[in-house]
Amino acid sequence: MTSTDTQMARPAPTGRSAAFRPDIEGLRAVAIGLVLVYHAGVRQLPGGFVGVDVFFVISGFLITGLLIRELERDGRVSLRRFYARRAKRLLPAAGLVLVVTSALTFWTLPVVDWRAFGWDVVGAALYVVNWVLAGRSVDYLAEDVGASPVQHFWSLAVEEQFYIVWPLLLVLVGWLVRRSRRLRVRPVMVAGILLIAVPSFFWSVHYSAASPDAAFFVTTTRLWELGIGAFVAIGATQWGRLPRALATVLGWAGLAAVVLSGFLLTSEVTWPGSAALLPTLGTAAVIVAGFVHGNRGPARLLAWRPAVWVGALSYSLYLWHWPLIVAATALWGELGGKRGLLVMAVAVVPAYLSHRFVENPIRFSGGVARSEGLALSIGANFSLVGVAAGLALVLAVPSAPAAGGSASGAAAIEDPGTTTAGPGTLASLAEVEAIVPAPVDAPEDLPAGYADGCDVDVTEDELVVCEYGDLDGEVTVAVVGDSKVYQWQSALDAVAEEQGWRLVYVIKSACPFSTALPMAGEDLNDSCVAWNEEALETVADLQPDLLLTSQRTPTAPASTEDLQDRTREAMEDGLVERWEQLAGLGIPVAVLLDNPSPDIDVYECVAENLQSLEECAFDRETGIAESAALTQRAAAERVDTARVVDLTEHVCPAEVCVPVIGDVLVYRQGSHLTDTYVRSLTPVLARELVPLVEELAGA
Known part of the structure; x- marks a missing residue:
């Protein structure tokens, strides 16, 4: 890209070593x-x-x-x-x-x-x-x-x-x-x-x-x-x-x-x-x-x-x-x-x-x-x-508004009295006073585990094990999967500390815990294949009372012969096979259904439409269809030891999913939930998960 002093000299008709070329x-x-x-x-x-x-x-x-x-x-x-x-x-x-x-x-x-x-x-x-x-x-x-x-x-x-x-x-x-x-x-x-x-x-x-x-x-x-x-x-x-x-x-x-x-x-x-x-x-x-x-x-x-x-x-x-x-x-x-x-x-x-x-x-x-x-x-x-x-x-980036005590998040859904309009509806957007986190800060609104290096990168096959919750707890819950299960870390840790559970995380970005063929763009994700096998061995050695999982990817190729032919059935079969392997080890599975997937970058849309938040809403059924929820539910119905935890109603309670609920921004990058909103869902998650752990783990 750059010229040098040899090229700065005036053109010379002869001499090639030092003259202008x-x-x-x-x-x-x-x-x-x-x-x-x-x-x-x-x-x-x-x-x-x-x-x-x-x-x-x-x-x-x-x-x-x-x-x-x-x-x-x-x-x-x-x-x-x-x-x-x-x-x-x-x-x-x-x-x-x-x-x-x-x-x-x-x-x-x-x-x-x-x-x-x-x-x-x-x-x-x-x-x-x-x-x-x-x-x-x-x-x-x-x-x-x-x-x-x-x-x-x-x-x-x-x-x-x-x-x-x-x-x-x-x-x-x-x-x-x-x-x-x-x-x-x-x-x-x-x-x-x-x-x-x-x-x-x-x-x-x-x-x-x-x-x-x-x-x-x-x-x-x-x-x-x-x-x-x-x-x-x-x-x-x-x-x-x-x-x-x-x-x-x-x-x-x-x-x-x-x-x-x-x-x-x-x-x-x-x-x-x-x-x-x-x-x-x-x-x-x-x-x-x-x-x-x-x-x-x-x-x-x-x-x-x-x-x-x-x-x-x-x-x-x-x-x-x-x-x-x-x-x-x-x-x-x-x-x-x-x-x-x-x-x-x-x-x-x-x-x-x-x-x-x-x-x-x-x-x-x-x-x-x-x-x-x-x-x-x-x-x-x-x-x-x-x-x-x-x-x-x-x-020049606008400062984030002070959160104070106004960010009620899921509480607006739990307690309709907090809004005069229907909670989580388009009408409720008119009552939004401040947005927490600020849209420009949404990408950094993450669970603590990312700073601890617990999430293995897409291209790496190294397996990292992190422990949270009550490290001396008698009940062990293994949390295994990609970033869609990891987004729940803050709420899971709060529940685990209250219940005395030990949480063991085994996480890899964009890598479902499944025997289905994982993809990285247009190519087979070999690192995910290797990570999956090591993760299964780790879980087998750990012998947790329950394995909690989720994922973003709804489809997979049926074979390596045509990697572009991806179906829900292939991913469903891969999940069933993996969960049956766990059942053979005596490990039950709880599946946190993937949340509805927006067709826009919600946080970016909100930043550009602060006075017209309805521009950033999306259709609920379309969001569910684009997520992995349908695949996960179908797979769980085929495995006796698998149960479903469905928080969809608390992420999108109406026919149209809104970007802000109770002054809390719901989404950060892609279809991921902000950590602030996840924390607001802690009581809801506890009500769903605690009885499930007691049933499956015999706690």
Whole structure:
């Protein structure tokens, strides 16, 4: 994404090692073109994301070449000079874009997203946002957070982190060379890069398969791509000796590999595992071929003046295009390819203006060039402006109203006298005075167990056991399933402490406790399969008096032959088989029926419709049909030792499910209940569950 000082020099007609390389600018144009068309939503280019990988190789090549030449010339690397160049080149434009992005987020995106995206802006300004996004990508509770308006900064963060590590490696190389006259810079550099790039590649292959969403963002899976560019830079003195015919073939083959990657690869490919070798090695081949003068490779094509112009603008285009896509999508919905390309065309305007009036004046300023301290100060100040913009967005989130004693929640249903209208009805919404939790705080309104690390992530197969309630209780209740049973933790713990029960939680997000085939998106969730078997063994060893379960998923594939053919019957059979296994172990089952599932993000809707809460209601029967309740009930009817706990009437007492009952917001992300509302249901849950435990457990 970024230019370097080797590219800042004026064009030179000869000399390929240190002079301006117009073919590399043209290669940048290819890379940014792939990214822009891909982000525009053009389906014919499903692998346009490889443009980022092309940028990584180019950056590794240019930065390493710059540092090696300085080390060979001066015998050492000036970290102050290096970081001053990076600061004046990269940070002013980035700071400007972050300010504008924060303003666009404020104007176009829901208030419930401001806090998360504000912190994203802070992370982007500090160039750590890739780790923020990696954490969110595997956070099941963040499933409703949309695409961050600074999501594209992840790759810039990777490069900035590379810019910190790489010069330090060169400093070490310089020290070693000075200490021993036998050592030379480039061979030592090869050894140093191998120590970083090889482990990074193998880690990338492993982690991309194990946790693809997180692997896409983290620095450790990308260092090898920058390392490929570094290897090319180290061999710069040798590439010009290649035969012209070989260089020609190498160059065209490399460019073909890059372009074909955009057309042939899809988002279903494990990335950035070994498949990323195609565009990265292709990029390296194009750069190597460009060292040979007079060959008939792609260098002439890439040096075409319009391509060079676009390549010079690529950093600005990359910065500006994504916030505009996010804002346009928020205003008009899914854009489609044509409107997406129109937004990309519009992005050229701010990209050119910032390049012309912000980047270049600072970059080529004589005063800034003469003062490394001034360059560092300018860069730091622009970064601080970006941080301030993100914090301003966070602080703009409306404060939550004081709860006081007004939040009655389910008490409004239990005691109709608390409302003049029918409790939990559309008419009752007119009496709402305050909403607790505030809609913007709903995603954080969680049971305590999440902070304790008791919920295993979607992609992990590790089994975690947590105990709550009365740890010395004579009655043991195992709570096993996904987040839909875990949402009841606060109420369950309160009941358990009062009744003297020991609660043992075995929880995994998006993983029903069933023998049915579990899914993760379009693929079989292998981690859920492994977790299920270990969970069954754990429960068998525990021998609880009762197992309490619930789940979100209503369907499952009948076989691995067609994973997309999912039915309630297949999930029902899987539940029956699992519960009969438990019956064989002498363990009865209580099933907390899944609550009605809304077809909207209720908390987000409430935040945008505080004066018209009826806009956020949904049909009860549709909500039940979309939940797992019908599947669970049908399965329970087939197993003698299974019982049903149905709290639907207390979550949705009328034909239309309302978003707020007794001043309490009912839903947080997806179909999950807020912890505040769950706690209000504690007496109801006790009335239903205590007799059941006494019946089944013989307590």
